[in-house]
Amino acid sequence: MTVRTRFAPSPTGYLHIGGARTALFAWAYARHHGGQFILRIEDTDIERSTPQAVQAILDGMRWLGLTPDEGPFFQTQRMMRYKEVIQQMLAAGTAYHCYMSKEELDALRAEQEARKEKPRYDGRWRPEPGKTLPTPPSGVQPVVRFRNPTDGVVAWDDLVKGHIEFSNAELDDFIIARADGTPTYNFCVVVDDWDMRISHVIRGDDHVNNTPRQINLLKALGAPLPRYGHLSMILGPDGTKLSKRHGAVSVMQYDEDGYLPEAVLNYLARLGWSHGDDEIFSMEQFIQWFDLDHITSSAAQFNTEKLNWLNAHYIKHCDDERLGEEIRRRLVREGVVDTAFPEPAAIAALYKDRVQNLNELADAAHPFYVAPHPSEELRTQHLTDGALAALRDLRCRLASAEFVPEAVAKALKETLAATGLKMPQVAIPLRVVLLGQTQSPSIDRVLAVMGREEVLKRLDAVLG
Structure with missing residues (x-):
């Protein structure tokens, strides 16, 4: 099979x-x-x-x-097929017309509930040998009910839940076509x-x-x-x-x-x-x-x-190129028009070990395309006179350095040696200027991805 x-x-x-x-x-x-x-x-x-x-x-x-x-x-495109099968069932006697009105059905259910019985159709229009059915009322469109077996059980071995069975006596003759002809x-x-x-x-x-x-x-x-x-x-x-x-x-x-x-x-x-x-x-x-x-x-x-x-x-x-496209799609949705450079895939490679979802990845990429505006608190705390002097020294060295992580790292070390500062005292102010935040992946990799032109432009905006 x-x-x-x-x-x-x-x-x-x-x-x-x-x-x-x-x-x-x-x-x-x-x-x-x-x-x-x-x-x-x-x-x-x-x-x-x-x-x-x-x-x-x-x-x-x-x-x-x-x-x-x-x-x-689509089921709505199969209506002719459903009506064809209903006609076959009516002809075979496995289904029948029921003229019971909604008001009659509601009254029947109310009576059953008053007797604390399970509400169910009572089969009054169900054809049976020797049974005389009521005369169909004029002007009433009947529903079609399925002639459900009245005895025995219906059972199956469920592939998840195991053996399940229902008594047929618990299943009434349910409607298979409404009065307007639509199947159920x-x-x-x-x-x-x-x-x-x-x-x-x-x-x-x-x-x-x-x-x-x-x-x-x-x-x-x-x-x-x-x-x-x-x-x-x-x-x-x-x-x-x-x-x-x-x-x-x-x-x-x-x-x-x-x-x-x-x-x-x-x-x-x-x-x-x-x-x-x-x-x-x-x-x-x-x-x-x-x-x-x-x-x-x-x-x-x-x-x-x-x-x-x-x-x-x-x-x-995940593949960096694919993540880059996810970054691009999200940034464009946020109104970032130019995402050509830096390559989003390069930013994905920087941050993908640090995020839980693609939106966090896009948020991390955003400052690479839109210059940040660090808060006054960050500027006061980190852009001190000593830090700005170190950034001026570094800016001079970066102007002629090759923009690859190794060369950027060398320029940073030379600035540390010249100023007597430690790496956080230069790297954190640099992050504030470039990204508007104090944390990021390795700063030499960040600069290499952002590129010389953008790095120098953002430094100049602060250093004057």
Whole structure:
């Protein structure tokens, strides 16, 4: 059997971190088995679905690199197929028209709740041998209900949670098409999984209650059953449901916040799955190792500190040219027009061991392109008469020095020897003048990257 998995988000909001993990696991399972991964947009909720949400999903999948083999497919473009199957079910007697009004249904539920019974449809329009149905009221458009089995159980061996079963007596005849003819979620999902030959449904455990209904529908259609695996939810660090304050934001917000996609993927892979004690691994390794046997059935806990640690690791080992482009993109967004010189990649090489995210890297690069304005406090504290005299000496030496770290370091040492000062007494004032701050990577490397013209211009602005 060819493994075919799918990720099927509803475009009623952004692609959040829980959905991204589901997509990752479904994608990796298909890749591990040499199968296909399908992207399906379940957009039948017309009122809540938006083009912006669809684009956010597509952007998030693209940023993460979770490229589908097929799709995206849109349910709104498959309406004729759904209506065709509904007509086949009506003809086969596995579905029927129900003329029960909303007011009647509300009254029935109120009565059931008063008797402390589970609210459910009572089957009054369900055809049965020897049963006389009411006369359909005129002018009422009926819904279509699925004729659910009334006895026995529906069961499956969940790939994550183990054996699960429901009594069919607990499942009422649910609606598969509304009065206006539009099909409902559970029905569309079943037809899609059938038509798209989905072999494994990997999704969140909020869908467990949908699964028995979908299995019964598939059986009624004579369709093969996929294997189901329901992933436990992701909790915040405090053990409560993951929310925006924990990090349950749009996947693209992680790009905005300076995370590399491979760091996010690596972190998501470890949310509920493990391969021994391995914490850092490539997606190639993940695909090779991934299976559903090592997914925990208990909830995973989101840890921002762990994600930041992973992101710092990936930045540290990232190609300088790529980091340079990330710097450039962020600086342009901030209004920095000319990022041609110094090369952003050279700045990335200077700072990538010192940051946790790309925004911090861009912040470190900013003073290389826009001359800083040191605070009065910094100027008073560090730009003393003795420091300014040393900087004048150094400026003369730098004017004729080759601008490589070794030559800059030599000029600095000569200034120290000439003035009798120690390195911090010259290097810190120099940082204040050039960068507007007291700390930086090795000062000789900073000057070499900034370049002779800019260094001398900034020194002259202070020295007069």
